[in-house]
Amino acid sequence: MDMNIAREVIGLTHPAAGEWWTQHRGQSPVVATAIHNGHAMRDSVNRLCGLTEEERRREEDPFTEFIIRDVPNRIVVHRSRFEVDINRPRDGAIYLRPEQAWGLNVWTGELPGEITAASLAMHDEYYAMLQSYLRGIERCHGRFVVLDVHSYNHRRSGPKAEPTMAAQAPDVNIGTFSMDRRKWAPVVERFVEAVQSFEFPGGRLDVRENIAFQGRGYQARFIHEHFPETGCAIAVEFKKIFMEEWTGEPFVETLRALRQLVASTLPVLVDALESGR
Numbered sequence: 001m002d003m004n005i006a007r008e009v010i011g012l013t014h015p016a017a018g019e020w021w022t023q024h025r026g027q028s029p030v031v032a033t034a035i036h037n038g039h040a041m042r043d044s045v046n047r048l049c050g051l052t053e054e055e056r057r058r059e060e061d062p063f064t065e066f067i068i069r070d071v072p073n074r075i076v077v078h079r080s081r082f083e084v085d086i087n088r089p090r091d092g093a094i095y096l097r098p099e100q101a102w103g104l105n106v107w108t109g110e111l112p113g114e115i116t117a118a119s120l121a122m123h124d125e126y127y128a129m130l131q132s133y134l135r136g137i138e139r140c141h142g143r144f145v146v147l148d149v150h151s152y153n154h155r156r157s158g159p160k161a162e163p164t165m166a167a168q169a170p171d172v173n174i175g176t177f178s179m180d181r182r183k184w185a186p187v188v189e190r191f192v193e194a195v196q197s198f199e200f201p202g203g204r205l206d207v208r209e210n211i212a213f214q215g216r217g218y219q220a221r222f223i224h225e226h227f228p229e230t231g232c233a234i235a236v237e238f239k240k241i242f243m244e245e246w247t248g249e250p251f252v253e254t255l256r257a258l259r260q261l262v263a264s265t266l267p268v269l270v271d272a273l274e275s276g277r
Contacts, residue, residue, distance in 0.1 A: 012066065015040065015078040020122055023133065026072020029141035030269050031134070032262065034068055034149050035086045035219060036061035038078040044115060045083050050108045056082050057248050059102060061151040063255055067238070068149050070263035073137065075130070082106055084119040086126050087150075087217040093123045130219070131226055138230050145187060145269050146233040147262070148175075148220050152212060154239050159246035168212060171205040175215020175235030178224050184232040190272040191234060194265045201257050213237050 015022065019040075039060055041049065049056075065076045077086055082101070085093045094116055095101035137144045152173070154164040163169070172195055176188055188209075196207045215235035223233040242254040 012063075018042075019078050021075055021077045021079075021126065021129075023129070024072065024074045025133075025136070027140075028072045028266065028270065029137060029144040029273055030071060030147065030266050031073040031075070031137060031144060032068035032071035032147040032149055033075045033077075033219065034061065034064035035075070035077045036081050036150055037063075037065040037076055039080050040078050041080050041083045042118075045119070048107050048109065048111060048115070049082060050105055051082065054246075054248065055104065056080055058153065058245060059104075061149075062248060063242060063250055064149050064151055064238075066255055067242075067258045067262055068147070070259060071147070071266065075133070077126070079122065084123050086123060087219050089218050090120060090123055094119055127222060130222070134223065134227060134231060138227065141273075143230045143273050144227075144232070145191075145273065146220075146223055146231065147265075148215075148217065148233050148235045149238070149262075150213075150217075150235065151238045151240050151242075153245045155245055159244070164212075166206065169239055170208040170211050171239050171241060172207040173212045173235075173237040173239070174207065174209045175213050175217075175220070175237065176209060177214040177216050178221040179215070179232060179234075180224070180228070186275065187232050187269065187272040188234060190268050191265055194268040195261060198261045198264055200261065201253065205261075212239075 037060070039057060039062070060081060068074050081087070082095065085095070092100065094111070095104075095106045096111070098105055134144065134146075154169045155161060156164070174188070174192055181188070192207055192209065196204060198204065213235065217235060220233040220235050223231045238258060241251075242258055243250045
């Protein structure tokens with residue numbers, strides 16, 4: 001299928017120019033975020049970026065917004081992680097050195113102070129918004145779960161090279177490093193069981209905990225620090241089985257199945273929260 005047609009079939013959203021993120025709010029204790037979905041950059045940043053569109057997209061998480069679209073409470077970030085990485089602490093949220101960005105030289109020169117200040121202000125505003133947003137969920141429901149949805153590459157050596165060995169690259173990696181694992185075990189384990197048992201096209205998915213990633217991102221840590229008794233943030237990393245990671249071509253039917261999978265876990269998570277009261 002032609003890439004542009006595929007994108008139309010799955011109905012990708014097109015944020016308004018200048019939009020930082022989109023919030024949706026519904027009646028549920030489950031929240032989903034797609035904080036690396038974005039690709040946009042403000043013009044002043046884009047002019048200084050030394051990467052191609054394709055290089056940036058390869059390290060972003062395209063289509064994660066589509067995967068979480070049936071979750072009533074969701075937040076989708078529209079700015080590229082190469083402008084400011086919401087999932088890193090403030091002092092590392094701008095990739096200034098290649099070792100911060102998979103060996104990539106992100107900038108053509110030194111970033112002016114006003115550029116970095118504006119990017120970091122976005123980081124500050126995001127976390128102010130997130131804390132207020134989650135306080136609202138907490139007021140309504142007492143306890144809540146955040147599905148912190150990402151994706152990861154498994155063909156880093158090139159489009160023709162062998163993929164990462166399956167032993168090191170589950171289809172779905174569940175990251176739980178920053179949470180009180182014992183406290184939230186009933187919620188995490190019910191979620192993992194629901195994902196493992198989903199009848200995925202071609203066979204059930206390989207779902208494992210803390211293999212390719214451990215859930216060390218800043219957003220999950222922030223949630224557990226600010227909502228230690230009420231908030232459970234589960235980092236969910238989908239291997240890019242839903243796209244060609246070197247060209248950006250989406251696999252429509254796989255994306256639809258992943259969207260159905262996430263939607264199918266919502267009643268399970270609600271029940272697990274209720275049972276744990």
